[in-house]
Amino acid sequence: MxxxxxxxxxxxxxxxxxxxxxxxxxxxxxxSMDEIAKAAGVSRATLHRYFPGRDALVRALGALGVExxxxxxxxxRIEEGDPVEAVRRLIGEAMPVSGFLAFLYGENQLYxxxxxxxxxxxxxxxxxxxxxxxxxxGLFRYDLSPAWLCxxxxxxxxxxxxxxxxxxxxxxxxxxxxxxLLLGGMLRxxx
Amino acid sequence: MxxxxxxxxxxxxxxxxxxxxxxxxxxxxxxSMDEIAKAAGVSRATLHRYFPGRDALVRALGALGVExxxxxxxxxRIEEGDPVEAVRRLIGEAMPVSGFLAFLYGENQLYxxxxxxxxxxxxxxxxxxxxxxxxxxGLFRYDLSPAWLCxxxxxxxxxxxxxxxxxxxxxxxxxxxxxxLLLGGMLRxxx
DNA sequence: TGCATGCGAGACATGAGTGTCTCAATTTGG
DNA sequence: CCAAATTGAGACACTCATGTCTCGCATGCA
Numbered sequence: 429m430x431x432x433x434x435x436x437x438x439x440x441x442x443x444x445x446x447x448x449x450x451x452x453x454x455x456x457x458x459x460s461m462d463e464i465a466k467a468a469g470v471s472r473a474t475l476h477r478y479f480p481g482r483d484a485l486v487r488a489l490g491a492l493g494v495e496x497x498x499x500x501x502x503x504x505r506i507e508e509g510d511p512v513e514a515v516r517r518l519i520g521e522a523m524p525v526s527g528f529l530a531f532l533y534g535e536n537q538l539y540x541x542x543x544x545x546x547x548x549x550x551x552x553x554x555x556x557x558x559x560x561x562x563x564x565x566g567l568f569r570y571d572l573s574p575a576w577l578c579x580x581x582x583x584x585x586x587x588x589x590x591x592x593x594x595x596x597x598x599x600x601x602x603x604x605x606x607x608x609l610l611l612g613g614m615l616r617x618x619x
Numbered sequence: 620m621x622x623x624x625x626x627x628x629x630x631x632x633x634x635x636x637x638x639x640x641x642x643x644x645x646x647x648x649x650x651s652m653d654e655i656a657k658a659a660g661v662s663r664a665t666l667h668r669y670f671p672g673r674d675a676l677v678r679a680l681g682a683l684g685v686e687x688x689x690x691x692x693x694x695x696r697i698e699e700g701d702p703v704e705a706v707r708r709l710i711g712e713a714m715p716v717s718g719f720l721a722f723l724y725g726e727n728q729l730y731x732x733x734x735x736x737x738x739x740x741x742x743x744x745x746x747x748x749x750x751x752x753x754x755x756x757g758l759f760r761y762d763l764s765p766a767w768l769c770x771x772x773x774x775x776x777x778x779x780x781x782x783x784x785x786x787x788x789x790x791x792x793x794x795x796x797x798x799x800l801l802l803g804g805m806l807r808x809x810x
Numbered sequence: 811t812g813c814a815t816g817c818g819a820g821a822c823a824t825g826a827g828t829g830t831c832t833c834a835a836t837t838t839g840g
Numbered sequence: 841c842c843a844a845a846t847t848g849a850g851a852c853a854c855t856c857a858t859g860t861c862t863c864g865c866a867t868g869c870a
Contacts, residue, residue, distance in 0.1 A: 457727075470817080471817065471818045472818090476860085512806070559805075562805075568806065568807065569803075569805055569806070572799060573787075573796075575782075575787045576787065576788055577800075577805055579778045579782050583774040583777065584775070586774065587773070596767065597764070597767055605771075608760075608763060609763060609771055609801070609804065610800070611806050612804040613803040613804030613805075614759050614760055614763055615703070615758065615802050651828085653828095662848045662849065663848090664850090665848075667828090
């Protein structure tokens with residue numbers, strides 16, 4: 429019998445494999461199970477023991493992404509304080525996982541998994557609530573819907589991650605680039 | 620002997636097939652050659668006669684995307700007049716092909732094709748030049764690099780196309796949503 | 811020491827997508 | 841109207857990723 433009951437948790441090795449898989453698929457979304465196994469330092473058989481099939485792996489990846497992002501929403505305390513500063517904190521927290529998020533963003537396969545879908549629903553709701561709060565305080569524009577601001581935020585975070593990986597933007601500048609553009613736009617301040 | 624010399628041009632049928640393929644792959648990036656052939660209304664054999672292999676098809680698609688976008692840069696006359704209005708015209712022109720652009724954006728395979736790469740180089744150069752021109756006229760912020768503004772523009776266009784397809788944003792609002800956010804940001808106007 | 815569990819390595823079958831070919835039917839142009 | 845070209849349909853082999861299995865080895869525990 430197994431030494432561990434997988435009651436919601438997972439073994440250390442399994443989680444490590446998952447993180448390696450995330451790192452690889454972030455760089456190469458079409459990597460084969462064999463490549464993933466090699467990158468994770470386990471055999472293909474073991475990879476398949478942990479995740480019976482590519483679907484299971486991608487689903488676990490999706491759940492990991494939701495979990496990580498929710499942790500970062502917590503860390504950024506986006507429901508507290510000045511909405512503008514909350515947006516800046518959110519961007520700062522989300523930037524390190526921008527590549528991973530960009531990968532999950534393009535994985536249409538995940539839209540059928542109810543668990544993942546409701547996870548993204550929770551995230552969207554929290555982020556939209558932040559934008560709504562800013563609007564109600566008269567800080568954010570009313571003519572841009574929270575839903576659109578939400579998507580725009582995701583898109584800019586993903587794009588900046590891509591730029592950093594491509595050398596177009598310095599890693600230390602990326603959060604500022606996203607924050608300044610999203611909050612203030614590209615026009616110079618009116619005097 | 621063939622009725623036509625393919626000196627740079629392509630037959631009407633071939634171009635029609637290419638456009639159908641673009642439309643399908645925009646919706647389903649992993650469509651098989653068989654699905655593409657059916658969607659284009661030709662047999663798999665004919666599809667393969669036009670484009671010897673999936674690589675050739677994707678390359679032709681990349682070239683088509685570059686060609687279309689350059690036409691729209693011309694139509695928007697982005698090197699003329701007020702930079703702010705030029706950006707608005709550019710967004711208005713590019714919006715109808717946002718889905719197709721989003722597909723090409725995620726096709727890493729194209730980065731090895733010199734012809735496509737230099738096409739995107741030309742496009743990036745023209746768009747960056749527009750942003751630089753706006754900066755030099757004191758209209759655009761200096762602390763956001765043209766390269767980043769470029770990528771942000773692409774990302775927002777792709778995101779808005781996605782939002783429209785998803786029903787989150789009305790089709791006629793999409794250009795304004797992108798333009799307002801990119802140019803003015805999400806903060807309310809300072810009095 | 812002996813036993814059990816987990817892992818790595820590899821063989822094997824399967825299915826999907828692909829590239830190539832043939833042949834009959836249709837269209838096109840002289 | 842005939843001949844050439846093009847197309848559609850289908851057969852065929854090949855590749856690759858995948859899923860499954862077995863077996864030998866190592867590590868850990870009693």
